[in-house]
Amino acid sequence: MKTLVVYYSRSGHTKKIAEEISNKIKCDIEEIIDTKNRKGIIGWLKSGRDAHSRKLTTINEIRNDPSKYDVVAIGTPIWAGLMAPAIRTYINQNKGKFKNVGFFCTCGSSGEIMTFEDMEDYADITPLSKLVIKSKDFQTNYEDKLKEFIKGIK
DSSP states (O other), X not given: OOEEEEEOOSSSHHHHHHHHHHHHHTOEEEEOOBSSOOOXXXXXXXXXXXXXXXXXXXXOOOSSOGGGOSEEEEEEEEETTEEOHHHHHHHHHHTTOOSSEEEEEEESSOOHHHHHHHHHHHHTXXXXXXXXXXXXXXXXXXXXXXXXXXXXXX
16 A cells, blocks of 8 residues: 655654654655744744634645555644644645545644544545644653554555
């Protein structure tokens, strides 16, 4: 099964998980680049506002066509209880091209239920698997969670 891991990461947490998934299943990976400056405290505040408002943003052109993959694993940080605008934009631009998806997210402590519901509604597809990695998980072993997610998308 041909798989693509797609992610957006502001702080590096979602990137770390995306790279681990890609390395474990030996698949293609693509980082979504938001052209809006989201660095620093001002960027963080604007990011939360944009996510809460369900705004789209401008992203760099993608390299990989999701329609050429059996599964696309889509990863996002949780901002204001929702997916990042860059992932909302990616899904919007590629709606109808996904055969199967898996959703993964990183968050401080909560918001995954609403985020996954939003992603599923927006993409109009039910994910094969979902993965949540919270801040506290980065200090412990989240290997079992990762294995369950990978098992679900294979």
